[in-house]
Structure formats: C-alpha cells, structure tokens
Amino acid sequence: MNDEAACVLFDSGHRACGGCAAAMAARLILDAAGKDTIVVSSTGCMEVFSTPYPETAWGVPWIHSLFENNSAVASGVVASLKKQGRKEKVIALGGDGATFDIGMLCLSGAFERGHDFTYICYDNEAYMNTGIQRSGATPYDASTTTSPAGSCSFGNSRPKKDLPMILAAHGAPYVATASIAYPPDFKKKVEKAVNTPGPCYIQVHAPCCTGWGFEGEKTVAIGKLAIETGLWVNYEMENGVVTKVKKVVRKPVDDYLVGQKRFRHLFKPKRNDAEIAKIQALADRNAVKFGIDITLKK
Amino acid sequence: MAIGTGCTARPGKSRNNKTGSWRVFRPEFINEKCTSCGMCRIICPEGCIGENEEGLPVPDYDYCKGCGLCAEECPSEAIEMKKEEK
Ligand SMILES: Cc1ncc(C[n+]2csc(CCOP(=O)(O)OP(=O)(O)O)c2C)c(N)n1
Ligand code: SF4
Numbered sequence A: 001m002n003d004e005a006a007c008v009l010f011d012s013g014h015r016a017c018g019g020c021a022a023a024m025a026a027r028l029i030l031d032a033a034g035k036d037t038i039v040v041s042s043t044g045c046m047e048v049f050s051t052p053y054p055e056t057a058w059g060v061p062w063i064h065s066l067f068e069n070n071s072a073v074a075s076g077v078v079a080s081l082k083k084q085g086r087k088e089k090v091i092a093l094g095g096d097g098a099t100f101d102i103g104m105l106c107l108s109g110a111f112e113r114g115h116d117f118t119y120i121c122y123d124n125e126a127y128m129n130t131g132i133q134r135s136g137a138t139p140y141d142a143s144t145t146t147s148p149a150g151s152c153s154f155g156n157s158r159p160k161k162d163l164p165m166i167l168a169a170h171g172a173p174y175v176a177t178a179s180i181a182y183p184p185d186f187k188k189k190v191e192k193a194v195n196t197p198g199p200c201y202i203q204v205h206a207p208c209c210t211g212w213g214f215e216g217e218k219t220v221a222i223g224k225l226a227i228e229t230g231l232w233v234n235y236e237m238e239n240g241v242v243t244k245v246k247k248v249v250r251k252p253v254d255d256y257l258v259g260q261k262r263f264r265h266l267f268k269p270k271r272n273d274a275e276i277a278k279i280q281a282l283a284d285r286n287a288v289k290f291g292i293d294i295t296l297k298k
Numbered sequence B: 001m002a003i004g005t006g007c008t009a010r011p012g013k014s015r016n017n018k019t020g021s022w023r024v025f026r027p028e029f030i031n032e033k034c035t036s037c038g039m040c041r042i043i044c045p046e047g048c049i050g051e052n053e054e055g056l057p058v059p060d061y062d063y064c065k066g067c068g069l070c071a072e073e074c075p076s077e078a079i080e081m082k083k084e085e086k
C-alpha cells in the first residue's frame, strides 16, 4: 500500500465521525499546502479529533490556540519566521464558531495589520464539538440545540453572516469560498492562498453528518446539493473583486433541505410553504448577486 | 536571544489508534469495474485508501471506518458495502 501518497501529512487514526468533511478538509489542505507549513488550530472538532493526547494526526508543526487568539498566534508565528528569514507557510484553522464569533476580534486585527498567512474556516454551520449550538454561520431555519424548532420557532431565526465579504473589506488580496464536494477546486484555492502574500481567507463548506442529521456516506452529495440549489456559492475574490464563480443549473432548495434532520420540521407534519419560500428567496438572491444561473437552451 | 530548535512536545502518531474497529460495513473493491479514476482516494476522510502497482485502490482496513462515502461516490459502482463479519 502506497502510504506516501495516501496520508503522510494528515494521518489516519484520527477520531472524527465516519464520513466527516472536516477530516477530509484537513487532509486536502495539507496535500495542497505541502510539508513546509505551520498550522495554528483553535478548539473544535478538527482540533479534538486530530490530537487526542498524547497522539497527533498532523505531520507538520501544529499549535493549539485558544478560540479567541487563533489569528494572533498565527500573526506571532509569521513575525517570528520573518525575523528568522524562514519561508514556511502559515495556516490558521478554525471552525465556524471559532471564526465567525469567538475569534473574530483577532481575525479582524490580523487582516487589518496585513500579516502573511492563510486563514481557513471549515464551516459546518454550528458549534459541533460541544453538541450543535448555533453560531453566526448557522443558516436560516436550521434547528440546533440553542435554536430548537418547536411550536414557537422554525429554528435559527437569523441568516448566515457574510464573513468572506467582511474579510474582503479588510483589503485581503485573496478571499475564496469552497466545498469539500469539489476537492480539486478546494486544493487549487488553498495553493493560491498560501502563495499569495498578505492575509488570505478561505471558507470551506464542510457538511457534518452528526450535527445536520444525515448518513456519513452522503457528505459529498449534500455538499453538492448546497451548491446546486444556490444556498452555497463557490467563488473567488481578488482585491475585493469577484473574479470567478461556479455556475449551476439550479435545483429547488427542497432538494438540499429534505435530506437533513436539522430542517426536518420544515417538512413535517406537512411542507411549510411560507418558510421554505423564504429559504428559496435566499438562494434566488445569491443567484442574482453572483450570476450563478446557467440557462439551458430549450 | 538564541532560538531553540527542539520540539516542545514529541507526540505519538494517531496511527497507533486503529479506527478499523469502528466498522460495521466494509467496502469491497471490485477491481474489474474500477477505472482507477482516483475519486475514492481523494475523498476518503481517513486517507486510508492507497494504490497498488497497477494503479488500483487498496483500502487499509486497519483504519477504514466503513463510512461508505467511497462506495457512494465511485462513478463506476466499483465499491460495495458489505456487513462486517466479526
Ligand atoms: C472560550 C471557549 N469557549 C467555549 C469552549 C468550548 N468549546 C470547545 S469546542 C467548541 C465548539 C467549536 O465550534 P466550531 O468552532 O464551530 O468548531 P466545530 O466543533 O463545529 O468543528 C466549544 C464551544 C472553549 N473551548 N473555549
Ligand atoms: S461532529 Fe461533525 S464535524 Fe465533528 S467529527 Fe463528527 S462529523 Fe466531523
């Protein structure tokens, strides 16, 4: 068996759930960035499943930060490497809770100061490691333990924060969204980010079978449906301008929602037309904003 | 100030942890149907699918958790999930 090619930089034996997109993302990131990389990782599923004391899945130097100071630790590593004249790439990794909410202050500071590192948020759209609490990345109407659907609630009452645009507004030279459902595209974006001087940001959609409620074998299929319905858009921004967008022949949002327990309340006891129309409107807005629609010739 | 070159920690490898014991279903690779497209190797979250001299995928059952993602995504239906015999 060819160990070299399969998994040297991010190794087997980690404790992620079967079918975990975050585990896929970790391996793809290191495949793309290569061995001369230093990783700073805040708390969350990826950190917990990859480093059960006293073992590690990381074949590169790896530092565990707090939630709050992930980007500050990365900034310090970058400054130290610069002083030493070293050329390693620095990648800060965080979940959506770590990135959108708790680490936002240091992330904003590091991007404004312009440190040369890449921040990658693996977005599983809630605080999964502590049992599925909503974050600023949780989509509209998703049921979580802190936004439970019930007789007076349809789930999370707020739309997802537009963090890529916020970081682009800091003057970041490269900002991209990606999905684990399209691994070569994701790897290309990681390569581009680590080779672009200055603070770069990638947000990778990482469907979570445990938190969203689907079978682990469907992780890639669910990721594809997010894109095919327009609820997730894969794009690249260079110096604040959108330069590349993945276009699709759009499917209705139902196709994405219906396969996930976190949206089950929208279909039971019967289809909630009014709420699903609001989610469809979010997808329609994305389609106009990014021009993702491919119109088929009749 | 001198900068140390040593590690602050010398962890063991996650490979010590044989996650293959989690498996309920086992992916079986049907080589006759395989086109060596590499999709299963790219997406396996365990990174536990290697490649033999002929370019065919070879899973490492010491680590395969049996998630079924490779079977679901294989474009040639060359992977079948079978109940694990214990
Ligand atoms: C300051 C602080 N608050 C709370 C926690 C508890 N905690 C550990 S992991 C986690 C969830 C992190 O969510 P996210 O960043 O989205 O990563 P995920 O687990 O979803 O991959 C929380 C809240 C902590 N470790 N530190
Ligand atoms: S809870 Fe979700 S993100 Fe965490 S290890 Fe399981 S599948 Fe991965």
Ligand code: SF4
Pocket (backbone or CB within 6 Å): A019, B027, B043, B044, B045, B046, B047, B048, B049, B059, B063, B064, B065, B066, B067, B068, B069, B070, B071
């Ligand atoms: S079943 Fe899952 S863990 Fe096993 S080889 Fe296939 S993708 Fe990898």
Ligand code: SF4
Pocket (backbone or CB within 6 Å): B029, B033, B034, B035, B036, B037, B038, B039, B040, B041, B057, B073, B074, B075, B076, B077, B078, B079
């Ligand atoms: S995905 Fe299927 S066809 Fe492609 S290499 Fe794997 S087993 Fe072969």
Ligand SMILES: [Mg+2]
Pocket (backbone or CB within 6 Å): A095, A096, A097, A123, A124, A125, A126, A127, A128
């Ligand atoms: Mg999360």
